[in-house]
Amino acid sequence: xxxxxxxxxxxxxxxxxxxxxxxxxxxxxxxxxxxxxxxxxxxxxxxxxxxxxxxxxxxxxxxxxxxxxxxxxxxxxxxxxxxxxxxxxxxxxxxxxxxxxxxxxxxxxxxxxxxxxxxxxxxxxxxxxxxxxxxxxxxxxxxxxxxxxxxxxxxxxxxxxxxxxxxxxxxxxxxxxxxxxxxxxxxxxxxxxxxxxxxxxxxxxxxxxxxxxxxxxxxxxxxxxxxxxxxxxxxxxxxxxxxxxxxxxxxxxxxxxxxxxxxxxxxx
Numbered sequence: 001x002x003x004x005x006x007x008x009x010x011x012x013x014x015x016x017x018x019x020x021x022x023x024x025x026x027x028x029x030x031x032x033x034x035x036x037x038x039x040x041x042x043x044x045x046x047x048x049x050x051x052x053x054x055x056x057x058x059x060x061x062x063x064x065x066x067x068x069x070x071x072x073x074x075x076x077x078x079x080x081x082x083x084x085x086x087x088x089x090x091x092x093x094x095x096x097x098x099x100x101x102x103x104x105x106x107x108x109x110x111x112x113x114x115x116x117x118x119x120x121x122x123x124x125x126x127x128x129x130x131x132x133x134x135x136x137x138x139x140x141x142x143x144x145x146x147x148x149x150x151x152x153x154x155x156x157x158x159x160x161x162x163x164x165x166x167x168x169x170x171x172x173x174x175x176x177x178x179x180x181x182x183x184x185x186x187x188x189x190x191x192x193x194x195x196x197x198x199x200x201x202x203x204x205x206x207x208x209x210x211x212x213x214x215x216x217x218x219x220x221x222x223x224x225x226x227x228x229x230x231x232x233x234x235x236x237x238x239x240x241x242x243x244x245x246x247x248x249x250x251x252x253x254x255x256x257x258x259x260x261x262x263x264x265x266x267x268x
Contacts, residue, residue, distance in 0.1 A: 049070050086116050104237060162226040
């Protein structure tokens with residue numbers, strides 16, 4: 001068998017690590033530098049979520065029901081990996097500096113963790129419902145799925161900022177290999193290529209021009225969430241990497257919901 005490029009093995013590893021999707025039967029996954037491909041896996045998850053949204057719309061489901069199903073789907077397809085990080089990170093922040101890492105490592109979930117996850121999901125749900133109801137009629141069929149794709153992508157860019165900018169806090173932590181294997185700004189290359197492709201598609205399809213707003217908003221949200229959590233914690237762990245994903249998605253969708261749009265309409 002011909003030699004397989006390292007990057008393709010890492011992409012297969014990212015597919016397995018960041019989702020519950022079946023492994024590729026023809027390729028042995030690698031796990032050395034999978035973080036750089038997390039945004040690509042986000043694109044796949046976002047596309048699947050967008051297709052699910054469109055399917056439920058064709059079946060006549062109301063927007064509120066579609067929002068709940070899509071949020072549940074995104075939690076399931078990641079195995080709850082990032083949602084667990086939201087809860088553990090919130091428990092750590094509530095425990096104080098001396099007990100922060102111990103609280104984050106504890107498998108038991110505290111009240112702060114439950115409240116944080118509930119708040120994140122409520123914010124995402126409220127933003128998605130607002131976007132569905134306010135999307136222009138001429139673009140309604142494409143915008144909501146497109147924003148789901150963009151949010152899933154930029155959410156997974158946030159951990160890249162975190163691992164490049166901040167130290168890893170837990171000696172021997174299971175997610176420490178992400179930072180240990182990172183090669184500086186080169187880790188951002190796959191995400192950058194995806195952004196350029198997305199910009200080209202948005203420019204070629206006039207009905208999706210509003211999706212261009214997702215670039216500055218996603219860039220700002222992903223950087224700010226990684227920076228804020230890193231400053232609060234003094235660095236990052238695997239849990240806070242996961243928290244970066246969910247909180248970036250929530251913040252980005254909320255920002256998009258604040259965009260002025262013409263002629264509010266009903267469901268997408």
